[in-house]
Amino acid sequence: MKSGNAHDHALHLIAQARVEGIAEADSTWLRAHLGECEFCAKHASQTDHALRVFRTVAISLPDGLASRTQFRVRLRADELREHGLGRKLLWTIAGVSWALGIASAPWVWRAFEWVGHRTGAPKLIWEVGFVMWWAVPALLATGVVLAIWNGRAGEPE
Amino acid sequence: MPGPALFFSTLMSDEAKTIARGLQKRDPDLLDRLIEQYQYRLFRYLVYVTGSRERAEDFFQETWIRVLERGHQYDGKSKFEAWLFAIARHLVIDWQRSKKAQSLDTLTDPEQEHPLQLANENDPSPLHQILSQETQENVQSSLQKIPAIYREILVLRFQEELQIDEMAGVLSIPLSTVKSRLYRGLEALRGALQGGAA
Numbered sequence: 001m002k003s004g005n006a007h008d009h010a011l012h013l014i015a016q017a018r019v020e021g022i023a024e025a026d027s028t029w030l031r032a033h034l035g036e037c038e039f040c041a042k043h044a045s046q047t048d049h050a051l052r053v054f055r056t057v058a059i060s061l062p063d064g065l066a067s068r069t070q071f072r073v074r075l076r077a078d079e080l081r082e083h084g085l086g087r088k089l090l091w092t093i094a095g096v097s098w099a100l101g102i103a104s105a106p107w108v109w110r111a112f113e114w115v116g117h118r119t120g121a122p123k124l125i126w127e128v129g130f131v132m133w134w135a136v137p138a139l140l141a142t143g144v145v146l147a148i149w150n151g152r153a154g155e156p157e
Numbered sequence: 158m159p160g161p162a163l164f165f166s167t168l169m170s171d172e173a174k175t176i177a178r179g180l181q182k183r184d185p186d187l188l189d190r191l192i193e194q195y196q197y198r199l200f201r202y203l204v205y206v207t208g209s210r211e212r213a214e215d216f217f218q219e220t221w222i223r224v225l226e227r228g229h230q231y232d233g234k235s236k237f238e239a240w241l242f243a244i245a246r247h248l249v250i251d252w253q254r255s256k257k258a259q260s261l262d263t264l265t266d267p268e269q270e271h272p273l274q275l276a277n278e279n280d281p282s283p284l285h286q287i288l289s290q291e292t293q294e295n296v297q298s299s300l301q302k303i304p305a306i307y308r309e310i311l312v313l314r315f316q317e318e319l320q321i322d323e324m325a326g327v328l329s330i331p332l333s334t335v336k337s338r339l340y341r342g343l344e345a346l347r348g349a350l351q352g353g354a355a
Binding site for chain 2: 015016018019020043046047049050051053054055057059061062065066068069070072073074076077080081
C-alpha cells in the first residue's frame with residue numbers, strides 16, 4: 001500500500017472503529033500503523049479526546065420539569081378519559097336506538113299504513129313517510145358524528 | 158448456557174413489553190415513572206436537536222403528551238427510548254415545517270449553508286445557556302459550531318449509544334445515510350473540539 005493510501009486507510013479505519021467497529025485484521029494493521037505514524041496517531045488521539053469530551057458534556061435540567069410534565073400529562077389523560085366515556089355513551093345510544101328501531105319496525109309500518117288508510121293518503125306517501133321516519137334520525141346522527149369527528153381530527157382514539 | 162448479553166436482552170425486551178402494556182392502558186403511574194426515568198436523556202436529545210433550552214422544554218412536555226396519546230402504537234419490539242426520540246423528532250420537524258416550511262434536515266444541512274438558526278441573535282447562545290459550568294465554556298462554543306443534524310446523530314450514537322439500525326428507525330433514514338452522517342459528524346466533532354477545547 002502506498003504511503004498516502006495507507007494514511008487515508010488509517011484515517012478511515014479510525015473513524016470506522018468508533019462508528020461501527022472494524023475487523024480484527026484491520027485493527028491489528030491500524031495498531032501497527034499508529035505505532036509508526038505520528039500524524040495518524042495524533043488524529044486517533046484527537047478523535048478519542050473529542051468523543052470523551054462530548055460524552056462528559058452535562059446539561060442541567062430545568063427546575064420541576066418532570067413534575068410539571070407529569071401534571072400536564074395527567075390533565076390530558078383525564079381529558080382523554082372523558083372523551084372516551086362520551087364516545088362510549090354515543091355508541092351505546094346509537095346501538096340501543098338501532099335495536100329499538102329494528103324491533104319496532106313492523107309496528108311502525110302498520111301505524112303508517114293505518115294512518116295512510118285513515119287519511120286516504122296515497123301508498124307512496126306513507127311509505128316515503130316511513131322511510132323518512134327511519135332516515136332522518138340516522139342522517140342527523142351521522143351529521144353529529146361527523147361534526148365530532150372533524151372537531152377532534154388528529155386526536156387519538 | 159445463556160450469556161449475560163442474552164440475559165440483558167431478555168430483560169430489556171420484558172421491560173419494553175411491560176411499557177407497551179402500560180401505555181396501551183394509559184397507566185398514569187407508568188407514565189410518571191417514565192417521565193422521571195427518561196427526563197435527562199430526552200431533554201438532552203431535544204437540546205441538541207433544537208439548540209434551545211426553552212424550545213427543548215416545550216417539546217419535552219409535548220413529547221410526553223404525544224406518548225400518552227399514541228402509546229398504543231408502541232409494540233414493545235424496539236427500545237422504548239428509540240420510539241420516544243422518534244416521537245420527539247417528529248414534533249420538532251412538524252414545528253420546523255409549520256414555521257419555515259422546511260424539514261430539520263434541509264434547515265440544518267451544512268451543504269446547503271443553512272446554519273442552525275437561533276431565535277434571537279442578541280441573546281446568549283442557547284448552548285451557552287445550557288452548559289453553565291465555566292470549565293465547559295470551550296466545549297459549548299465548540300459544539301455550537303457543529304450543525305444540528307450532526308449534533309443529533311452524535312448524541313444518539315455516542316451518548317445514547319443506540320445501534321445504527323435503531324438510529325435509522327429514529328431518524329427514518331437508510332442505514333447508509335446514518336453511517337455517512339456519523340462519519341461527517343465525528344469529523345466535525347473532532348475538528349470543533351480540536352480548535353476549541355482540545
